[in-house]
Amino acid sequence: MYHTPDQQATTHVTIERATLLSFETIRLEVIAEYESIPVQIEQNGRPVTYVVLEERSTETGTIERDIRLARPVTLESVYTVFHPGHKTIVVVPREIVQTNEFERRYAYDGPLGLLFGINVIDVFVWSPVAFSIWVTVHDEDTHREIERFRMMRGTRGVWHAEVPKGYEGLLYRLHVKTPVETNDIVDPYAKAVSLNGEFGVLVDVEAEITKHVEPVLRPPLRKATDAVIYELHIRDFTSHPASTSRLNGLYGSIVETGIRTTGNKSAGLDYLKELGVTHLQLLPVHDFGSVDELTRMPYNWGYDPIHWFALEGSYASNPSTPTTRVLEYARMVNELHKTGMRVVVDVVMNHVFIREQSSLEALVPYYYFRYEHDGTVANGTGVGNDTASERYMMRRMIVDCITYFATTYQVDGFRFDLMGIHDVETMNQVRMSLDKVDRSILIYGEGWDLATPLGPSLKASSHNAAHMPRIGHFNDMMRDALKGSSFNERERGFVSGNEWREWELRECITGAVQIPNVTVGRFPSPQYTINYVEAHDNYTTFDKLLLACEDTDETTRLRMQRLATAIVITSQGVPFLHAGQEFGRTKQGVENSYNSPDRINHFDWDLRDSRATEVEYVKTLLKLRRRHTCFRYDTRQKVVEQFKFLPSPPGVIAYELTASHSYDAWQRVRVYLNGTFEQVTFQAEGDWNVYVQGDKASLTPIVRNPSQIQVESLSMTIIAC
Numbered sequence: 001m002y003h004t005p006d007q008q009a010t011t012h013v014t015i016e017r018a019t020l021l022s023f024e025t026i027r028l029e030v031i032a033e034y035e036s037i038p039v040q041i042e043q044n045g046r047p048v049t050y051v052v053l054e055e056r057s058t059e060t061g062t063i064e065r066d067i068r069l070a071r072p073v074t075l076e077s078v079y080t081v082f083h084p085g086h087k088t089i090v091v092v093p094r095e096i097v098q099t100n101e102f103e104r105r106y107a108y109d110g111p112l113g114l115l116f117g118i119n120v121i122d123v124f125v126w127s128p129v130a131f132s133i134w135v136t137v138h139d140e141d142t143h144r145e146i147e148r149f150r151m152m153r154g155t156r157g158v159w160h161a162e163v164p165k166g167y168e169g170l171l172y173r174l175h176v177k178t179p180v181e182t183n184d185i186v187d188p189y190a191k192a193v194s195l196n197g198e199f200g201v202l203v204d205v206e207a208e209i210t211k212h213v214e215p216v217l218r219p220p221l222r223k224a225t226d227a228v229i230y231e232l233h234i235r236d237f238t239s240h241p242a243s244t245s246r247l248n249g250l251y252g253s254i255v256e257t258g259i260r261t262t263g264n265k266s267a268g269l270d271y272l273k274e275l276g277v278t279h280l281q282l283l284p285v286h287d288f289g290s291v292d293e294l295t296r297m298p299y300n301w302g303y304d305p306i307h308w309f310a311l312e313g314s315y316a317s318n319p320s321t322p323t324t325r326v327l328e329y330a331r332m333v334n335e336l337h338k339t340g341m342r343v344v345v346d347v348v349m350n351h352v353f354i355r356e357q358s359s360l361e362a363l364v365p366y367y368y369f370r371y372e373h374d375g376t377v378a379n380g381t382g383v384g385n386d387t388a389s390e391r392y393m394m395r396r397m398i399v400d401c402i403t404y405f406a407t408t409y410q411v412d413g414f415r416f417d418l419m420g421i422h423d424v425e426t427m428n429q430v431r432m433s434l435d436k437v438d439r440s441i442l443i444y445g446e447g448w449d450l451a452t453p454l455g456p457s458l459k460a461s462s463h464n465a466a467h468m469p470r471i472g473h474f475n476d477m478m479r480d481a482l483k484g485s486s487f488n489e490r491e492r493g494f495v496s497g498n499e500w501r502e503w504e505l506r507e508c509i510t511g512a513v514q515i516p517n518v519t520v521g522r523f524p525s526p527q528y529t530i531n532y533v534e535a536h537d538n539y540t541t542f543d544k545l546l547l548a549c550e551d552t553d554e555t556t557r558l559r560m561q562r563l564a565t566a567i568v569i570t571s572q573g574v575p576f577l578h579a580g581q582e583f584g585r586t587k588q589g590v591e592n593s594y595n596s597p598d599r600i601n602h603f604d605w606d607l608r609d610s611r612a613t614e615v616e617y618v619k620t621l622l623k624l625r626r627r628h629t630c631f632r633y634d635t636r637q638k639v640v641e642q643f644k645f646l647p648s649p650p651g652v653i654a655y656e657l658t659a660s661h662s663y664d665a666w667q668r669v670r671v672y673l674n675g676t677f678e679q680v681t682f683q684a685e686g687d688w689n690v691y692v693q694g695d696k697a698s699l700t701p702i703v704r705n706p707s708q709i710q711v712e713s714l715s716m717t718i719i720a721c
Helices: 100-106 205-212 251-255 268-275 322-338 359-363 392-408 424-435 462-467 476-483 499-509 541-548 554-570 605-610 612-627 636-642
Strands: 015-020 025-030 040-043 050-057 063-069 079-082 113-116 120-126 132-138 145-150 158-164 171-177 182-185 229-232 279-282 286-288 305-311 342-347 413-416 442-445 472-474 529-531 574-578 643-646 652-658 668-674 680-683 689-693 708-711 715-720
Touching (some): 015 079, 145 158, 182 359, 424 442, 499 554, 636 643
Parallel strands (some): 279 342, 529 574
Antiparallel strands (some): 171 182
8 A cells, every 4th residue: 555645544543753874774762552553665666675783762751763774765756664554754855955965966067057048048946855845936026926847857956947038037935845844945046035035036136237337346355464354233223313324224335425424524434434444345235034125123233034045124115125135235345346345245144044934944854954962953053043054955955055245246245244153175175266356355254163063173163273364363361361251241452451461462462463472373374364353243442441340430441442453454465344343442341242233333423523533543553553564564484583672661562563575665563452541652763753642543653753652541542763
């Protein structure tokens, strides 16, 4: 008798679970009272012979039985198990999809997603375990299904269908049936999606951009340490009540020119240009799930991705028209390139919004996500799932997505969220694929050592930086040395008078490289360290100082803030600034503002006005960094040869730098960092000019040929000759 998956002679369950461990082995979990009754196995309704390999009792009282089939399984077939007269169970290909043999048989390098021909649109989808897949085409207004096209299974698990070109511009989904369940999903390779990502769109994104956006060459970048990264949330930039933007919260607002603050100072793109940053890192623009694109509510940072190849619609002027977000984002990148600024994508591919609802889980259950040894979903990300970058097709998807953004949208850098969840080989393949596009494209990320089931040597963590050439890492040692631990709100750092943090800061200002008998070193060269004191995560520096130094006044805390920012800008490595850090941004004491309202997250343009001197200080420091080669060494050897610590009292760091080129106006430079509450004095010992002192930074000397060098409390002094 043929038992289909939907048939059962009784509702009584005698087999709780049946999964494929390999291409020869099935694991059953049998109710104990049916232990002695032989289990029958069928392949597409035909009996299959087998032998029992092993049997054991579980903690729950069931019998776990491993059996070997007479012939290897084929994933194109339906395998069922049952006790005669009882419920039929479909054998689920769970553990098998995580085996090396599965990868060997089904790793696929051909096309995926949509390919647009003259008369047809080719659709390619990868799912070795699917029983059937249909492409369903829907009306763009009513969402009613118009037509469906059966996909045909090809080699190595790929499915293919041809959709007539006449359907171009309409919506589409995939109707997928696997041994686990049947779902209607959005193609994970969809490059354009409808409102709130409910459907993919049959549109040639590359052709649309080529037709409507004139490409601009990337601004030049000779080496990573020439970069200055500025992290900004699109909505924050214009959500403050004082913003005069006409494009509040939209992609276009980032490149809006000619707007002013209420104090008649630069705002919008003009402000970013004047500040002097080279790379604009925008918080996630992948299509994410927490915001209704139509109402643009509630607020969210966007670290809950749904569709990686498609863009978020809440930043588009018309989220209901799929190509609007595509063209507005492309134009934004283009305009930033025209101003000499590069763009960085915040890559959130370490997890998905809701695993159970993801297209990946529907297409190939149990493949794209990482699991603990006990079978539970890995949660090193802390949000319920970790993607399994070590698996061939997940790794391929990451590389494909990054390469797509680098070529189609011409973005210039990629910041990997929770990069330590990914594996070393994946990050190296990303680097290699981008080198074929442009070697100057930056890659960096959060190399935290997270609790995900990968071996320590496999994780893309900072500990393995030397095994990932030309990939940067956020330097959390510098962050905590400057302002105190992010996990202890009351702890002070170097800039707030904690002399015990001095040794850590000495390690970091060298570019975190090893100098014989001086520093231990963390990275192979200064190009690996992303120097920062604050980012969108955790307290802003100003808010942290308010908690740790509640007995000090605001003027003192602003000096601490200024010193922290100055150290980030002048240390060896790649400086990273959080938007508004330059004038002491506050989030009103909210540490994790990912879903806080605009009044907490906004970029405060009034504060930019009232603290204009702080902004000018940072602008000048960035100009000095750009003008003088000694702040931008790109190799460890240069640091070893041209960086020298000088004698200094506790709580004070002094060091000397020499220029990398003879044409530099500053051939020798000395930097003094005073983390104490007292002024200190050094002998000049030569013909020096002072360019940075106290709250002043200047392109021309503040003091010429002083006999003594004054370093005010909680401040930086820079002299040069």
